[in-house]
Amino acid sequence: MCGFQMFIAMQFCQGGDRNTQGAPMTIKRDVDPELIGESRLRTIPGTDPALFGTAVMDGPSHVEVRSYQTFRITYTTGKLGLDDTGAIRVALRLISDAGALQTSDPTAPNYVTARASGEGQLMLKYDRNGGQRPWNETLTIYQRGGYLKPGETIEIILGDTSQGSPGLLMSTFFEGARVFRVLADVQATGNFIPLPDTRLEFTVGAGPLHRYLGVLPTRRRPGEAFCLGLKAEDLWGNPTSQGPTRFRVESSVPVAGLPEVIDFAPESGALRLDGLSVAEKGLLTLRLTSEQGHLVEAGPLQIRDGAAHYWGDLHGQTGETVGTNSIEHYFDFARNKSFLDVTSHQANDFQIKPAFWDKLNRLTAEVNEPGVFTVLPGYEWSGNTAVGGDHNVFFREEGANIYRCSHALVEEHDDLDADAHTLTDLYAKLHAEPVDAVMYAHVGGRYANIFYDHDPKLEAAVEVHSAWGSFEWVLTDGFPIRRRVGVVANSDGHKGRPGASYPGASFFGAYGGLTCFLMEENTRDSVFEAIRRRHTYGTSGPRVAIDVTATLPEGGTLFHRNPAAQPDCQHETVTRCTMGDIVRSAGDKAMVSVAVEAPVGIESIELRSANEVVTLWRGYEDKDLGDRLRLMWSGAEYRGRGRNTRWQGRVQVSDGKIARFAPVNRLNPEQPLQQVGSDSAIFNTITTGNRMGCDMWLEGSTATLALTTNHGALTLSPSDMGVAPVVMEAGGLARKLVAQRLPDGPLPRSAAFEAEVAIAETGDTPVWLCVNFEDGNQAWTSPMYLFRD
Template structure:
């Protein structure tokens, strides 16, 4: 982009971002100024404004981003053999029901199918298909009193037979309801009525999904000649919108590190129970700050038409730690921060991995980028669609959008895609390009019917590496664990593959890093969402097969530009979290000094080097000494349960901010792990906690991500749970009364008996097999844990190979963070 184009882009963003352009100023006490802050609207830069009907409105006026998806951009299998080209042959369908519904509400819809010129033959059928990515209620046809009941009736002869299959169709239209005609036929003009969520016999209706959908589509197909060839009805688009629910909480967001005088953004969002930004939370906040903040209003009149706002142009002049406290007129208290103000590299937060309705996800690419910038307040993002589903038209559109929306210094957007080869030939890998215009090298054209570029396919990871080395556009890659996990044993190119993704909405996967240590894989740590619901940076799992909240990556950089992002990835100056934003520092002092390599010398021995006496996360250093003195500092928005300083896979120092003298009546139970490394890794934890000789006087779930999963106290001395982990961890805290209280924890993976009076700070662990499945009981202080931590420790450096030194931070709310390792080695 030219300088003028960048300026124009910044102007177009301003129509949805800052309080100054639409501020209604009111007089505040003691002469201070208050502002009504404009909500973050759908206006998403010049190209997105052009997609709205109101693109010439004045700056600050809310606009709406198009959320439904152009069907011509969706990669899918398309029939080449059809009975004829006349649309009247196959019939028509219409939808009756509400146009807009609320998440997790019960609704009723009626689809009326009218046969076409060919009628519907005996053993023929019609089919209703819905998108795979949904956690709406599963249709059922057997119990008219239960949720999601479906009924059908016909105006013609014969009987109708129904078959529902959650995964019976072709991606992305996997969920299918098929209505078969039996014992007769239908003549042209006769009808079949399908009532989804039929309430006539006691069913509450059809349960809606947990997340916003700009267009929830019923796709109707017909097999009118009983050949098994289902033809989508032409010119038929039956759809409705799923909107956010009532206010559940307010969320304030700050970055974690900026330099004195440097501009930053505060984000404020109203969320419903399922994490959707909701307009159902207007209020006024009084604002208090721990240090003076230039540009910060004393009051914010928050009326979020789109659920969120950005306050831009804030800065702090002096070094220190900023926390903000926002108190609403209704008594809600929102904390934002901590934000460290200090010299050195700043922190920029990103989620570089998600997809939308143009492939297997939900909502449009425009909605996705708007959410990243204006509703989760990211600094860096990218879109990563499965390559075998990316049509050429969508690849072109994606490149146009990333070029237009990239905003150096404010919002970095990278073009890219997910190479989605099978695990046997490499597994999922994220590909990011420094600039637009790169060629896409798919693992296959599985759902792309344009075959002009079949010769560009890279069927194996080795093939992909070879093609990317010839690609003129600069490229970096991540190894990803999703449906097809990355097979780091198949191949590895250190010039391209700079990081591994240890957390996403699929769960937590430390093994994708630690498996590489014996192989001397010198990669950084990142975390992303791989969200499929159009919510990068705030990807809640809902009630679907995603078992975790999406992750975030912190990039340590001097400025927020594409060049800096690429350099941070290649230098491994990154750390990942399971969602929260916290500041982490790990530094190794080297008594004998060392040589720091700017690239991996195993792949690029002639890379730039420098002589150092200390190094930070991600650095590769050849040392002369036998030990390193490691310094650790963590500043978190919640309490810190523990910090593990690791040497490769071993914990060499475990920090806790409390001792045995601090322990109280709080007992924490946490369960974690997965079944195995593949797609069906979710572990179900079912069980009961029974307290004897005491009672539970207070109970609090920890990291319960699905509100519909039972995890609650029952009576005064027991609790029950039926939950899911997928490598991540969750559990509960119980404050017990009775000095002799004991607990028996019975689960489907084993039992654990605990006597808190005999327990110190060390946890009691039940290993439960699977992939790092375990149940842990430990005592904690009664009050909140400290939010800051600093310590030092000495780490021995191995005589041969690498000594990876890194951190795992465990937070009081169940979240975790992982740093890129420092790779120390001796010749």
């Protein structure tokens, strides 16, 4: 029995879907409260549960995402009653995009009321951040002008529809257990006691079918096994069972083990077909056509010699810390819903209880499946930016010690002396242990401070994209100080959906990223070597095949580690190198070759030398331009937690009209980005370093556009524009709006070119790519660090 199958047998209950090996799977629905890192009261009025009262809930036990619902919570006072100015509190988890409660408009969504059976009046106060992590969202009901006797009640109606409100708006994502925690301050001291033995909860499930997805890897060798992933998603990216169908399969090349017809009706909304292979070199694409006319494309998958591509998302959290859903759900989703090859769980260290650290290490050992599904143990060191900022820590083996930045939400203090309060402390403790570890610099709420400290032996990569947005600066800021790190992208998803982390309608502004590992085999040893050799590239979501190599006419010395930190590392003489390599060149020039194969159109490829674009590739010329005008906005406010930039505006067309309109990379369907009438469009969206916008196909050879936004205005005459874009700089952090003309039809999905790059006489010459895709996504390669001194 393989590791993941054994994990299924041990951790999951009988029932649910079956994977291709036939293992029954029903995911553990809720999170063990004893594993949640949180602040717990040390002072309580007494140990008798009857003192504080009880609460029960009346409402549906299962709801659909983005539906409106009503829940009634009835609190009954205990032996102490409820004193004048005392209160009860309903607390919910921070990570949710459900409707914000309100008490002012009885006709609007999310209206809340409360009434008591005894004397006095009730005052309601809602606060999005009124509680302690992870129970930040609070509704507090204060008793005023009287008191309640033992046995009297307060009834709270969440989503009161009696005066016209549609009810309480549910979240956009699956939740195995949406919990209402009820607390009581019965003696008006400000000390809110969680009611014992009270667990008010319901599940949130997926909505109707929105689209089908087919997922293939991007590169395998002839005869090497791979899997095809097939998934049905609702509007918000949740795997849904509401779209069963039968697909007929067409393949561009013969595939061993691939059926001609796939009956797709899993309860989980996803199906994994393992053991497929292609005998000869070539390019595999699949077309799956349903009986109802749905068309699903998968690939392209390159079949060729050399290193294979393995895709991973190594960064996410669950309900045991600040996120949602269980750790079991997380690993199942990674393997069987987003079809990852590599993953890890990265909880905030100051919230990891010893019991959860032990469980996490047990699970990573059990689900790790060499050759198929590589799982790394680890955690997120979450020190403040002032002392280093967020960093991901990965271990090759289980059983390593955890060195937290603090015990902020960990009650157990047995290992308090092991805390690493600064990044420098963490480096020292990891070096002092016989443990094999690598680290990423991460930009989340607390962004990594790359100027505070850097240990090249441990910190091998920077995360340039996650659900928090896109952050090229975490890489480029390090060029002048010769930081030689690789590029990765992950999700840092908090919803238990590694590899397919949609932002929903919350403060996360981007779709989670993916990292491609260039490896000979899918094992922990190979993953560690790929990270340390910087043989990785990251994308903002799509799986694309990227090659970038440099030919050195006069040769050079390639170092397997960073010689600045390890002068005696293994090295070899070469005339060619690839992404991530550190090479001392004997000459002053390199000929760089670039090739990209993508499942979507390629808008442009920027070959960069440090921050300079050496070559800009486009698959079209002036003569190819049509009536399509693309408007894309991007950037952020600043580097910290509140970096989201709101883009509001209007496009007005004169002397023409909009014949066709299409949003580009709009990740939140509820954000306005739409055509209004025949000659205008409006938008009210958010970016956080990433790109978003729209395409408009215009009618009228003399059409002009007046674009007005909250960050500036722009007037365009498309007929006067060539392939060069018009850019409106908008301040902030790389905040800008770009207008460009494109061909009317889809852009090419393949690209290849060569360009010469000069190697500086002193310092590093980082050579890397930024690829911009037609669907608004991007990809970034690890730089080749070429130098002569």
